[in-house]
């Protein structure tokens with residue numbers, strides 16, 4: 078769904094944050110996502126350790 | 130030799146049973162009662178519901194795993210608890226009715242020294258007219274709460290996508306089927322996965338997707354939302370959830386109690402009194418949860434179900450159940466040891482324990498209909514509580530009444546949730562959430578009730594990888610394969 082289409086739709090969508098093309102690309106960019114994979118896992122390990 | 134009986138072999142019961150057996154070894158008996166022969170990694174039912182996995186990949190037979198571990202498995206459902214035994218024999222026992230092992234329909238009284246109630250939820254479809262009868266789903270909607278439900282959902286979704294391919298516009302509704310539902314995360318994931326499936330099928334432009342929920346806003350999740358610490362800001366999860374819907378063209382209706390379901394049509398009432406209806410070709414609505422309906426009797430045979438359980442069927446534990454207004458709710462209201470206050474050898478774990486109150490603010494429509502998301506008890510807390518309770522019982526068996534009990538308050542425990550937004554090694558996405566603590570604690574964390582350094586959310590392909598790895602890790606752990614104890618709950 079393109080950004081333009083969303084903003085043309087209605088107020089429900091107009092009041093939301095919608096990712097730019099760059100943000101959408103980064104979400105599935107394998108190299109960046111590998112870095113995020115490591116970072117998110119570290120965040121999760123901290124929460125797991127605090128919880129047990 | 131003491132006997133620990135565990136009712137239920139879901140995330141909480143299975144975790145409790147396997148750890149208790151590991152710690153007690155052959156010195157004591159561990160018996161598991163569960164009506165299903167299969168263990169189900171429920172979170173992956175979402176992928177079964179869109180045809181990305183089949184039932185076999187999310188389930189496995191329990192009997193061989195328990196046989197290897199030395200756990201006595203009875204494929205049966207528990208009917209009643211006699212925590213004082215009977216006049217003739219004061220040893221506590223449970224009555225069970227077999228559902229398999231060639232003994233279908235036979236009943237038996239099974240004595241116990243310690244009991245864990247980990248029976249999870251009754252899927253209370255019957256609470257909404259037209260959604261189903263009792264715990265059975267009706268013909269008008271689908272569910273993803275069990276692997277069989279999810280497989281059926283996929284069959285019907287496939288037919289809908291086929292019709293869209295033939296050029297017929299289709300309307301899909303996903304959400305909660307009652308004003309007091311919980312488990313919003315599952316519905317949320319399913320909405321995003323259905324959208325992903327429609328895009329992959331090349332028919333997204335012919336499919337309208339509508340979200341309907343009892344939450345005050347998308348992202349409340351029955352946890353009063355989350356304030357995420359992201360890039361120097363504290364941001365409501367609402368912004369993220371609405372963004373995900375907007376980006377995907379999914380419309381949303383909030384604060385809604387689905388009051389009636391018919392073939393291809395549902396009616397709802399909102400918290401401001403507005404009523405409405407939605408037509409649909411396909412609807413996945415999560416039912417409200419209640420306890421599974423266990424009864425309890427005292428030594429004389431007088432029913433004491435109301436003493437052991439709350440009216441919603443969940444078991445009383447060491448929570449503060451005094452009714453209080455929202456403003457007075459405290460983290461300390463939440464249970465710590467999950468021990469029944471009247472019968473100290475009885476514990477409850479996972480969804481089966483009665484929470485003291487919701488986490489989200491309770492609201493009622495002008496007609497008096499409660500529209501309040503109930504608190505989730507997701508996989509991580511269910512497993513953690515199951516393990517803590519098993520640890521406490523092992524200590525009690527070994528050291529007697531003065532033994533130290535283990536604690537696992539949801540107000541001192543975090544949670545990790547990975548909400549799938551579509552599968553694919555390179556095209557999949559999921560939202561990875563961490564939060565601490567699960568139940569808001571405004572005394573320790575004034576303002577948002579949670580530690581904003583530990584409460585975080587991010588969407589991306591990495592989330593899908595994590596969800597996929599967790600699927601394999603948790604199945605590995607549940608099958609007690611080498612190193613299973615190293616995998617955290």
Ligand SMILES: Cc1cc2nc3c(=O)[nH]c(=O)nc-3n(C[C@H](O)[C@H](O)[C@H](O)COP(=O)(O)OP(=O)(O)OC[C@H]3O[C@@H](n4cnc5c(N)ncnc54)[C@H](O)[C@@H]3O)c2cc1C
Nearest residue numbers: 137138139140141171172207248249315479480506507508
């Ligand atoms: C579709 C879906 C997706 C989900 N996704 C996630 C997720 O991504 N992450 C997450 O953390 N959580 C998720 N959850 C929530 C998670 O599945 C639950 O928190 C968890 O299963 C609760 O564990 P439990 O052991 O309390 O209950 P259950 O897992 O439901 O187990 C209950 C057990 O009790 C047995 N039982 C029932 N009645 C009786 C009886 N009378 N006598 C004896 N046994 C009985 C049942 O057969 C079952 O074995 C999801 C839930 C759903 C429905």
